[in-house]
Amino acid sequence: MAPMMTESNNCSSNYGEVVLQQVNVLASCYIVDSTVSLKGLHYCTTGVAGAECSPFCPRARSARSQAGAWADEGGAALSIREECERFFCESMKTAFHGERNPSMNGSGLSGAYLQTPPPDDRLPDHFQQQFSDDKLPGFEVEAWLEVWDYAGGASFRAFVANDGEEKSLFVFFDLQGVMGRDLKKALMALIELADGPLDCSHVVTCIDRRIPADEAQSLSKSLQWVGFDMVTLDHWAHDLDVTSKRWMFMGMEL
Known part of the structure; x- marks a missing residue:
């Protein structure tokens, strides 16, 4: 199985016709970066050893059309970003949008927090700095x-979260997107995407809590079989017992 292939503008129609006979596109990924530019990757099988997927060949274009992509790439990029952020729960907004004081913004984080601090002259220096900072360094969304x-x-x-030292891929398994689906090949594609082109050290699946209990249990068992375990957002939020009322998290270290 070939890795994700990046779209480019260099593709002759003749070469595309040859690739059509050798390549089967299993998955496509469209990535919007911080500059709101859009690029595509395709996960393929090849019929001939060493054959590559031509990104703009007719088969790739057909797959993109089936995915509901827009002719206007600027509109597509904005729409992808908006749809991703629509899935953010309050815990994610706090962890990845720089809102670092959960007791003031109603983030929904769970865990123990310090009560209202005493006057600054009674605090150690490192606590004074912590409470005076509007934004502590942490993970932010880069794609x-x-x-x-x-x-x-x-x-x-x-989305991909980055703190300057490591990156993590968070994938939403929402009710409409995964109910009744066979996710075996999708999981392999997601892991390859994170470990390869995105260069992530973690993959975290965010499982919709509205999924019926029997199907959610089956999904969690499948994820455990691949290597995922139950996690919280502690590592990314720099806090304790950070959970979500909307999502259940399962993570894997790559």
Whole structure:
């Protein structure tokens, strides 16, 4: 199985016709970066050893059309970003949008927090600095993603969080996108995407808590079989017992 192939503008129609006979596009991923530019990656199988996927060949264009992509790439980029951020719960907004004082912004984080601090002259220096900072350094979103799994019929919204030292891919398994879908090949594509082109050290699946209990249990078992475990957002939020009323988190270290 070939890795994700990046779209480019260099593709002859003749070469595309040859690739059509050798390549099967299993999944496509569209990435919007901080400059709101859009690029595409395709996860493919090849019929001939060493054959590559031509990004703008007719097959890739057809797959993109099936995914519901727009002719206006600027509009597509904005729409992908908006859809991803629509899935953010309060805990995610606090962890990834720089809102570092959960007791004041109603973030929904769970855990123990210090009560209202005493006057500054009674605090150690490091506590004075902590309470005086409006924004502590941490993870921020550097890219938003839309992923289409043609093998199982699933679709995902996702984002990449980066703190300058490591990156993590968060994938939303929302009710409408994964219910009744076969996710085996999609999981392999997501892991390859994170470990390869995105260069992430973690993958975190965000499982919709509205998914019926029996299907959620089956999904969590499948994720555990691949190597995922239950996690909280503690590592990314720099806090304790950070959970979500909307999502259940399962993570894997790459």
